[in-house]
């Protein structure tokens with residue numbers, strides 16, 4: 072709900088709440104006041120007072136429309152007397168301070184006193200005679216110049232007017248108090264859901280302005296404030312991502328520059344050495360010359376492969392390569408891989424075979440060419456680390472309920488436990504000295520990028536002296552699961 076709407080509703084509720092409480096307080100007051108104060112005031116007595124007032128009101132209105140002479144008519148006086156008696160009161164008609172009519176007997180002192188009090192206390196509708204409170208109503212007549220007439224209605228009332236004052240004070244007090252309390256509640260709600268979150272948002276915005284994007288912005292508040300906090304958080308995430316991407320670009324650029332200068336330096340220096348050797352006439356026989364040139368050529372092939380790896384890795388790292396995913400049957404794909412590498416392995420006197428533990432045909436969605444690159448890296452590594460003769464690499468295909476797991480197991484030298492978590496880092500080599508000259512050291516880093524590009528996982532298990540198990544898990548393609 073919008074904040075303004077909510078605020079309006081809360082205020083209306085506060086007002087309504089105050090009214091309800093005031094009403095309750097009034098009812099409780101009328102019910103309990105007599106017991107607490109000790110007077111015999113009760114609802115009936117209040118009713119009586121109201122009756123007297125309304126009866127007097129009616130008689131006064133009637134009298135106001137009559138002349139003084141008409142008041143003196145017997146018929147009127149009879150009616151007047153009946154009506155004031157039913158109200159338990161008295162009616163007195165006075166002409167120039169002389170009592171010309173009194174519905175019931177009343178001492179002249181009381182009449183004089185009443186006239187005096189009612190004359191002075193304009194607006195007050197009660198007076199006190201001999202300790203008893205009376206309600207009164209008075210109508211004045213100008214009979215002739217200098218001649219005045221008065222109709223005075225009097226009735227003793229059981230409740231002293233003070234009760235009205237207390238009643239008024241209590242109701243007004245309760246109203247003001249409850250209204251204030253409800254408003255306090257509204258203000259608390261407003262501060263908790265609007266003011267406090269807004270000030271936190273302001274602080275968050277200031278942090279973003281200062282470049283601190285690390286702290287998330289909590290979703291809080293109501294209505295527009297909640298939306299604002301969400302938008303600001305999205306903005307922070309987007310900004311952070313774009314800054315991180317920028318940093319990654321920068322890091323990648325410097326990575327490329329530094330790797331090109333460092334890793335390509337060794338083969339380039341040796342190429343330079345061989346060519347200089349030829350130019351200086353060190354290779355004196357045609358065989359020697361041929362050998363130098365062959366070596367230089369082999370080094371250029373290596374440099375080429377390294378540059379290819381570097382560019383591929385950098386593109387993968389920046390997500391600049393798109394994948395061409397195809398539904399692929401796992402067994403036939405790896406049978407093809409085995410065929411591709413069988414010759415190389417047998418030439419090196421090593422064995423390579425496939426072991427299928429899948430239940431039926433299993434398909435995965437892969438970019439076949441890029442996945443070949445992964446398999447190639449792993450099979451090249453394995454081949455390098457197994458012994459001629461007894462060395463064997465087995466590709467084992469398994470499945471879990473949702474994934475296909477490919478294990479490429481060798482019985483080579485294995486990888487020390489301490490190095491295991493790092494072999495997927497770029498340029499990481501267990502024995503740097505040994506491998507410095509062949510390969511870029513990016514093989515497994517590239518493999519990891521590609522497998523993760525397939526939303527898969529790659530990890531290694533190894534025991535020194537026993538061999539290495541390279542594990543890849545890929546999500547199975549739903550349609551192919553269990554199909555014949």
Ligand SMILES: Nc1ncnc2c1ncn2[C@@H]1O[C@H](COP(=O)(O)OP(=O)(O)OP(=O)(O)O)[C@@H](O)[C@H]1O
Pocket residue numbers: 380448452453456481483484485486494495499500501502506509510511512513514515516539
């Ligand atoms: N099957 C294995 N047995 C023993 N060690 C391995 C095995 N596979 C990888 N390693 C170790 O992990 C390191 C990283 O392998 P990676 O393939 O990333 O680089 P590389 O093979 O040295 O270079 P490149 O693959 O670019 O030719 C290797 O240098 C090697 O020390």
Ligand SMILES: [Mg+2]
Pocket residue numbers: 448449451452510514515
């Ligand atoms: Mg390798």
